[in-house]
Amino acid sequence: ITLEAKTFPFKRFIVFTGWAETLSRAAEIAEELKLAVYVVGGPVRDFFLEKPVKDLDLVVEGEAEEYARALSRALSGEIKARSPFLTYKIVFPGGELDLVTARKEVYPRPAALPKVSPGSISEDLYRRDFTINAMAVGLSGPFKEKLLDPFGGLFDLESGLIRVLHMNSFVDDPTRIFRAARYAVRFEFDLAKETIGALGRAWTQDALNLLTSARIRGELLRVLSERAPERVILCLESLGVLQALGLPEPPAFLEKSLKIMNEKTSAKVLLKGLILSLTRAEAALSQKLGLSEKEALEFQGEWLKLQELLPNILAATKPSQRFRLLSGFSLPVLIATASVEKDFGERLKEFLALKEVKPHLTGEDLKVLGIPPGPQMRKILQNLLYARLDGKVSSREEELALVGRLLKKC
Numbered sequence: 257i258t259l260e261a262k263t264f265p266f267k268r269f270i271v272f273t274g275w276a277e278t279l280s281r282a283a284e285i286a287e288e289l290k291l292a293v294y295v296v297g298g299p300v301r302d303f304f305l306e307k308p309v310k311d312l313d314l315v316v317e318g319e320a321e322e323y324a325r326a327l328s329r330a331l332s333g334e335i336k337a338r339s340p341f342l343t344y345k346i347v348f349p350g351g352e353l354d355l356v357t358a359r360k361e362v363y364p365r366p367a368a369l370p371k372v373s374p375g376s377i378s379e380d381l382y383r384r385d386f387t388i389n390a391m392a393v394g395l396s397g398p399f400k401e402k403l404l405d406p407f408g409g410l411f412d413l414e415s416g417l418i419r420v421l422h423m424n425s426f427v428d429d430p431t432r433i434f435r436a437a438r439y440a441v442r443f444e445f446d447l448a449k450e451t452i453g454a455l456g457r458a459w460t461q462d463a464l465n466l467l468t469s470a471r472i473r474g475e476l477l478r479v480l481s482e483r484a485p486e487r488v489i490l491c492l493e494s495l496g497v498l499q500a501l502g503l504p505e506p507p508a509f510l511e512k513s514l515k516i517m518n519e520k521t522s523a524k525v526l527l528k529g530l531i532l533s534l535t536r537a538e539a540a541l542s543q544k545l546g547l548s549e550k551e552a553l554e555f556q557g558e559w560l561k562l563q564e565l566l567p568n569i570l571a572a573t574k575p576s577q578r579f580r581l582l583s584g585f586s587l588p589v590l591i592a593t594a595s596v597e598k599d600f601g602e603r604l605k606e607f608l609a610l611k612e613v614k615p616h617l618t619g620e621d622l623k624v625l626g627i628p629p630g631p632q633m634r635k636i637l638q639n640l641l642y643a644r645l646d647g648k649v650s651s652r653e654e655e656l657a658l659v660g661r662l663l664k665k666c
């Protein structure tokens with residue numbers, strides 16, 4: 257690869273990242289140590305897309321250790337992590353940055369972690385996933401304040417395309433298939449024809465199934481922290497990923513239930529529900545996705561219990577009855593059920609809303625009314641909640657009247 261420097265609005269870039277001072281210091285130190293240092297990947301891509309920059313990734317051509325130490329000193333920070341892959345994380349007041357030694361990578365086998373050795377910036381860009389992530393901006397050295405874009409990343413950004421750098425990209429690293437789906441949905445981009453071709457090659461080699469469960473799980477978690485995970489899942493389905501992993505097709509309802517859940521729950525819970533809903537605790541699949549046998553069995557028990565109760569839940573007329581029937585179940589099982597039982601979706605949505613409802617009166621208020629803490633107070637609080645859920649009381653005054661009636665009954 258021959259590198260060609262392109263003119264670039266460097267000042268605007270460093271201000272845009274929100275790290276202008278940090279990057280200026282990083283450039284000065286690189287000059288002092290006579291090292292070529294680059295900002296690479298995400299920040300460059302996000303600058304062109306005018307999207308907020310999340311992380312700073314720097315690449316150093318040559319010896320990074322000394323540079324990492326000098327930079328962390330200058331930023332009054334510390335090096336928090338070092339890895340055998342010549343990687344450093346510098347944490348400083350107000351932020352952190354990742355620093356790696358420019359490297360080349362060789363994949364000993366499909367889906368295995370690569371063998372890494374120091375290399376040049378062009379080799380470092382060549383080891384990356386997509387053209388839009390393979391651009392660099394020089395902070396120092398021969399390409400100071402210039403853009404390096406050897407694979408046409410800028411053109412692909414403008415055309416809205418996710419393009420691999422070579423045909424073996426997904427065979428080398430099948431996690432990139434998940435990344436392609438994330439970027440396609442996040443930026444509303446299409447997959448370039450080369451990317452579709454590389455996918456075809458990955459399928460013929462069954463590359464996804466060579467990944468460890470931990471890596472698949474990690475990628476699914478990343479999917480779930482995207483803004484629209486349900487769309488990424490559907491994209492993965494259209495690319496054949498779910499099928500290649502041996503997962504059944506997501507029911508059409510999945511999209512809706514994921515949307516509901518997404519507002520309410522953390523990515524982890526969502527992931528579990530999703531995985532379980534797709535696998536329905538089939539032992540082999542659960543294992544492949546990194547679930548313990550205990551988790552799968554627990555799920556299965558809960559799942560069966562909920563299936564048994566389902567007719568009662570669907571037939572229950574009062575919100576408080578439905579609330580009581582559902583309160584004992586974990587969120588993953590509820591999501592899983594919503595994804596396969598069409599009518600249950602509305603019930604789940606209602607349940608999540610009901611969970612937020614609280615009576616106006618608290619235990620403290622009841623104490624003031626002379627009711628001591630204990631079973632009687634618990635019962636009254638429960639009755640207040642159910643009456644609220646069913647819309648029988650709405651104001652504090654109505655609740656007080658209800659407490660009066662309940663006390664007379666006792």
Ligand code: CTP
Nearest residue numbers: 297298311313383384385386389390429431432
């Ligand atoms: N990368 C890669 N192949 C992977 C993972 C990462 O080539 N399987 C490269 C990409 O060039 C990417 C960079 O490593 O730009 C950093 O990875 P990451 O932090 O995961 O991605 P970002 O580009 O920062 O994007 P995101 O906004 O998703 O964090």
